[in-house]
Amino acid sequence: xxxxxxxxxxxxxxxxxxxxxxxxxxxxxxxxxxxxxxxxxxxxxxxxxxxxxxxxxxxxxxxxxxxxxxxxxxxxxxxxxxxxxxxxxxxxxxxxxxxxxxxxxxxxxxxxxxx
Amino acid sequence: xxxxxxxxxxxxxxxxxxxxxxxxxxxxxxxxxxxxxxxxxxxxxxxxxxxxxxxxxxxxxxxxxxxxxxxxxxxxxxxxxxxxxxxxxxxxxxxxxxxxxxxxxxxxxxxxx
Numbered sequence: 557x558x559x560x561x562x563x564x565x566x567x568x569x570x571x572x573x574x575x576x577x578x579x580x581x582x583x584x585x586x587x588x589x590x591x592x593x594x595x596x597x598x599x600x601x602x603x604x605x606x607x608x609x610x611x612x613x614x615x616x617x618x619x620x621x622x623x624x625x626x627x628x629x630x631x632x633x634x635x636x637x638x639x640x641x642x643x644x645x646x647x648x649x650x651x652x653x654x655x656x657x658x659x660x661x662x663x664x665x666x667x668x669x670x671x
Numbered sequence: 672x673x674x675x676x677x678x679x680x681x682x683x684x685x686x687x688x689x690x691x692x693x694x695x696x697x698x699x700x701x702x703x704x705x706x707x708x709x710x711x712x713x714x715x716x717x718x719x720x721x722x723x724x725x726x727x728x729x730x731x732x733x734x735x736x737x738x739x740x741x742x743x744x745x746x747x748x749x750x751x752x753x754x755x756x757x758x759x760x761x762x763x764x765x766x767x768x769x770x771x772x773x774x775x776x777x778x779x780x781x782x783x784x
Contacts, residue, residue: 560713589771599760601714601775647713657766658704658727659773661713 558583560650562662569638570670576623577633577665579648587653590624590631595664596644604646607631609653638669673697675776677763683782684753692748692779696765703746704773705738706762714762720746753783 559582569575581590592604607615607624614622619639623632635642648662676695684690696703702721706714716730720740728738735753740746750757760780764773 593775599762599778599780601762601764603772603774606772649713651771657702657771657773658716658719658730659706659714659764660716663711663713 558585558588558650558652558660560648560660560662562648562665564665565663566666566668568668568670569635571638571640573638574634574636575638575667577635577646577648577667579631579633579662581629581631581648581650583629583650583652585652589651589653590622591649591651591659592620592622592631592633593647593649593661594642594644595647601647605633635667640669640671643667643669675763675765675774677761677776677779679779680777681780681782683784685784686753686755688753688783690750690753690781692750692761692781694746694748694763694765694776696744696746696763697774698744700765700767700774701743702766702768702773703740704764704766705746705748706764708760708762708778710759717748717761750781753781755783757781758783 588609590607594602605617619636645664647664649659678693705717708714719727722743735751737749760778762778764775766773
């Protein structure tokens with residue numbers, strides 16, 4: 557069975573600074589996808605960034621980038637130039653490739669961006 | 672375009688009652704998922720529909736939980752004989768045939784007194 561672990565329940569960062577959120581996962585699959593979702597107090601889960609396991613290049617979306625270490629089964633999220641609107645819960649998620657496409661989530665990291 | 676919608680946004684019920692939670696996916700999305708998010712936890716998978724059929728219902732906790740999607744669009748999650756432990760936010764998501772990105776609704780917060 558696949559598992560996703562986020563070991564940082566809470567993080568804090570000053571506005572305009574950079575912060576890295578950690579995520580590790582366990583799987584025996586070779587074909588899979590990894591995601592970071594943001595959940596603000598409104599409860600709406602918003603996709604931040606995704607990574608295909610077969611791609612060696614780390615995904616980047618504007619101020620958000622990942623450090624994907626497949627051998628170490630690590631998938632960290634870096635947020636550059638943090639903004640107050642980045643304050644939210646961040647969930648790392650795993651999806652196996654193929655017929656069943658359920659997401660397996662970690663327990664989340666609450667990020668607070670301080671002015 | 673319109674995103675995934677869920678109704679009601681909040682539902683308070685008494686232990687032992689029956690509840691129905693509705694999800695309206697994005698038009699044209701053939702895949703629909705239900706997740707349950709307890710306080711302080713990440714969402715947990717309940718059931719996945721591809722069209723009208725349940726392709727994977729392995730996450731349903733017991734036979735009090737049931738979901739349908741009769742016309743391949745709107746889905747209803749049904750909970751019988753509710754228990755206090757069923758209190759959670761129930762999230763719905765939908766995706767296109769490529770399945771790689773799931774779009775989530777705002778969730779229904781269920782409180783069982």
